Amino acid sequence: MTIDSLRADKRAKALSKDRIVEAAIAILDGEGEAGLTFRALATRLATGSGAIYWHVADKTELMTAASNAIMGRAMEAVDAEMEPRAGIRAVALAVFDAIDAHPWAGAQLFRDPAGSAMVEIIEGIGGRLLALNVPGAALFDAGSALLNYILGVAGQNAANARGHPAEVDRAAFLQAVAERWTERDPAAYPFVHRVAARLADHDDRAQFLAGLDLILAGIGALTEASDVLPRSGRAAPRAER
Amino acid sequence: MTIDSLRADKRAKALSKDRIVEAAIAILDGEGEAGLTFRALATRLATGSGAIYWHVADKTELMTAASNAIMGRAMEAVDAEMEPRAGIRAVALAVFDAIDAHPWAGAQLFRDPAGSAMVEIIEGIGGRLLALNVPGAALFDAGSALLNYILGVAGQNAANARGHPAEVDRAAFLQAVAERWTERDPAAYPFVHRVAARLADHDDRAQFLAGLDLILAGIGALTEASDVLPRSGRAAPRAER
DNA sequence: ACCTGAACACCGTTCAAGT
DNA sequence: ACCTGAACACCGTTCAAGT
Numbered sequence: 001m002t003i004d005s006l007r008a009d010k011r012a013k014a015l016s017k018d019r020i021v022e023a024a025i026a027i028l029d030g031e032g033e034a035g036l037t038f039r040a041l042a043t044r045l046a047t048g049s050g051a052i053y054w055h056v057a058d059k060t061e062l063m064t065a066a067s068n069a070i071m072g073r074a075m076e077a078v079d080a081e082m083e084p085r086a087g088i089r090a091v092a093l094a095v096f097d098a099i100d101a102h103p104w105a106g107a108q109l110f111r112d113p114a115g116s117a118m119v120e121i122i123e124g125i126g127g128r129l130l131a132l133n134v135p136g137a138a139l140f141d142a143g144s145a146l147l148n149y150i151l152g153v154a155g156q157n158a159a160n161a162r163g164h165p166a167e168v169d170r171a172a173f174l175q176a177v178a179e180r181w182t183e184r185d186p187a188a189y190p191f192v193h194r195v196a197a198r199l200a201d202h203d204d205r206a207q208f209l210a211g212l213d214l215i216l217a218g219i220g221a222l223t224e225a226s227d228v229l230p231r232s233g234r235a236a237p238r239a240e241r
Numbered sequence: 242m243t244i245d246s247l248r249a250d251k252r253a254k255a256l257s258k259d260r261i262v263e264a265a266i267a268i269l270d271g272e273g274e275a276g277l278t279f280r281a282l283a284t285r286l287a288t289g290s291g292a293i294y295w296h297v298a299d300k301t302e303l304m305t306a307a308s309n310a311i312m313g314r315a316m317e318a319v320d321a322e323m324e325p326r327a328g329i330r331a332v333a334l335a336v337f338d339a340i341d342a343h344p345w346a347g348a349q350l351f352r353d354p355a356g357s358a359m360v361e362i363i364e365g366i367g368g369r370l371l372a373l374n375v376p377g378a379a380l381f382d383a384g385s386a387l388l389n390y391i392l393g394v395a396g397q398n399a400a401n402a403r404g405h406p407a408e409v410d411r412a413a414f415l416q417a418v419a420e421r422w423t424e425r426d427p428a429a430y431p432f433v434h435r436v437a438a439r440l441a442d443h444d445d446r447a448q449f450l451a452g453l454d455l456i457l458a459g460i461g462a463l464t465e466a467s468d469v470l471p472r473s474g475r476a477a478p479r480a481e482r
Numbered sequence: 483a484c485c486t487g488a489a490c491a492c493c494g495t496t497c498a499a500g501t
Numbered sequence: 502a503c504c505t506g507a508a509c510a511c512c513g514t515t516c517a518a519g520t
Contacts, residue, residue: 015504038494048505050496055503059494110348110400114421119433126432140436140443145452148393149386155396156389159351180355191367192360195381202381211386218459256485279513289486291515296484300513 015047017055021065025102028066032162033104036062064115067108071117074098075124084128085216091124092150092212096205099154106158109151122147129219138222145215153208175200256288258296262306266343269307273403274345277303305356308349312358315339316365325369326457332365333391333453337446340395347399350392363388370460379463386456394449416441 023044027036038059042049056062074094082090099106109117126143134142160173178196186193254260264285268277279300283290297303315335323331340347350358367384375383401414419437427434 037492039492042506048507049494050506051504053495107351110396111403113397113400114418119422119425119430123430123433126436127430130432130435139432140439141448141451141455143432143436144448145390145455148397148452149390149456150393151396152389152391152393155351155392156354159354162352177355181360184360189360189364189368191371191380191384192364194371195367195384198381207382207385210382211389214382214386214459214463215390215456216459217462218455218457221458221462222455278511280511283487289488290513291487292485294514 015045015051015055017065020045020052020055021062021069024062024066025069028104029102033107060111063108064112067105067112068116070098070102070105071095071109071120075117075120078124084131087128087131088125088146088216089209089212091121091128092146092208093205094124095121095150095154096157096208099157100204103158103161106154109154121150125150132219132223134219134223138219142219142222145218146212149211149215153211157204171200256286256292256296258306261286261293261296262303262310265303265307266310269345270343274348301352304345304349305353308346308353309357311339311343311346312336312350312361316358316361319365325372328369328372329366329387329457330450330453332362332369333387333449334446335365336362336391336395337398337449340398341445344399344402347395350395362391366391373460373464375460375464379460383460383463386459387453390452390456394452398445412441 020041023041024036027040027044031040036059038049038052041052045052052062056065074097075091078087078090078094080087099109105117109115109121112118122143125146126139129139129142129146160170178199181189181192181196181199184192261282264282265277268281268285272281277300279290279293282293286293293303297306315338316332319328319331319335321328340350346358350356350362353359363384366387367380370380370383370387401411419440422430422433422437422440425433
C-alpha cells in the first residue's frame with residue numbers, strides 16, 4: 001500500500017473541519033437551528049462529541065463557518081462582469097436565494113458583522129456603487145440603505161422559516177399572520193387591512209426586487225443630481241431649469 | 242434593612258404578569274439576552290421559578306411581552322399629527338432609539354412577525370404612505386422597502402450590542418470590525434477600504450436617517466410618476482412623451 | 483388560587499483516559 | 502496527534518406538595 005493510498009483512505013474517514021461543517025449544514029437544513037447539537041453532530045459523524053472540539057473551537061465558530069460556506073458559494077456564482085445595477089440586483093438575489101434555501105444563515109449574518117459573508121455582500125454592493133460613480137458623500141448612505149434592506153429581508157425570511165424546517169407551508173404561515181393583522185380595528189389600522197390580502201399570495205422574490213429597485217431609484221436620483229450617470233429607462237431626464 | 246426583610250417586602254407584592262415582564266426587561270437591559278433565565282428572574286422576584294409559569298406560558302411569551310411593552314411605549318410617544326414624511330421619520334427614529342436602548346428587542350422583532358410591535362410599526366409607516374397618496378400598486382413595495390430597511394438596522398444594532406451589556410464601547414467594537422475589513426486586499430475590496438474609516442466615527446442615528454431619506458426619495462419618484470403628489474424641491478416633474 | 487423548589491430532560495463544554 | 506465518552510455546570514419546563 002502506498003503512502004498516497006493510505007492518506008487518501010485516511011482522509012476519507014478522518015474528521016476534519018470541512019467534514020464537520022458539511023455535516024452541520026446538513027443538520028441545519030434538515031432540522032433547523034434547534035436541531036444542531038454537538039450530540040447530533042457526533043452521532044451523524046459516528047464519533048464522540050469531544051472529538052469535534054479538536055477541529056472547531058465552539059458552536060459560534062461552527063455556525064460562522066457554516067454560514068460563510070453557504071454565503072461564499074452563493075457569492076462566487078455572481079457574474080462579476082455585469083452592468084453595475086444588474087450586478088447589485090444579482091448580489092441581492094444571490095443573498096435572497098441562499099437564505100431562502102438556508103434560513104438559519106440569515107440569522108447568522110447578524111451575529112458575525114465582520115465575517116467574510118458580510119464583507120463579500122458589502123463589497124459586492126459597494127464595489128458596484130463605485131462603478132456607478134455614486135458621489136463620495138453618498139456612497140456610505142447608499143451602501144448602508146441597500147445592505148440594511150437586504151439584511152432586513154434576510155432576517156424576516158430566517159424568522160418565517162424558524163421552527164418549520166425546509167418546505168413547510170409558507171403560504172399558510174403568512175395567511176395566519178394576515179389573519180392576526182385583520183383582527184384589528186380597520187379604522188385604526190387601514191394600511192394593515194389594505195395589504196393583508198397581498199401578504200399570503202404575493203411573490204416574495206418579486207417583492208424583494210421591487211423594494212430593491214425603489215432604493216436604486218433613490219440612489220439614481222443622487223447620481224443624477226451630480227450629473228455623472230443619468231438614469232435610463234422609464235424615468236425621464238430632469239427638466240431644464 | 243436585612244436581606245430577609247427585603248425579601249419579605251418584595252414577596253408582599255403579589256406576582257403578576259406585569260411585574261414579571263418589568264423584571265425581565267430590567268434583566269435584559271442589564272445583563273443582555275443571555276442573562277435572562279427563569280432562575281435569575283425568580284431570584285430577582287424572590288420567588289420560585291415555577292411560580293413564574295403560573296403567569297406566563299413560557300420564555301417565548303415572556304420575550305414577546307417584554308418586546309411589545311418596550312415598542313408599544315416607543316410608538317405611543319410618536320406624534321400622530323405630523324406631516325406624513327416627518328411622521329415616517331418619527332416612527333423610524335422611535336424604533337431606532339428604542340432598539341438602541343434595548344437591543345434585545347431588535348432581535349425579538351424578527352421572531353414575532355404578527356406581534357403588536359410589528360403591527361404598530363407597519364401601520365405607523367403604511368398609514369402615512371396612504372396619507373401621502375402613494376399609488377395603490379406601489380404601496381406594498383414602498384412599505385416593504387421602509388420596513389425592511391428599519392428591521393435591517395434594528396437587527397444590526399441588536400447584533401452589535403450582543404454580549405456587551407448596555408454602555409460598553411461601541412466605537413471600539415466598530416473599530417475592530419473596520420480593522421478586520423482592512424486586512425483584506427485593497428485591490429479586491431476597494432469599497433470596504435474606502436468606507437472603513439467612517440465606520441468607527443460615524444453617527445449611527447444620522448446615518449440611519451440618511452438611508453431612510455434615500456428610500457423616501459425613491460418613493461417620492463413613484464408618487465411623482467402618478468401625478469398625485471408632486472414632490473417639491475429639486476426634482477422636476479416628468480417630461481412629456 | 484397561587485406559590486415552592488426539587489426533579490427531569492436536555493444543552494455546550496471539558497478532560498482524563500485511550501489509540 | 503487525534504479520538505472517546507463520562508462528567509460538569511448550566512438551561513427551560515414540569516409537578517407533587519404546600520399555603
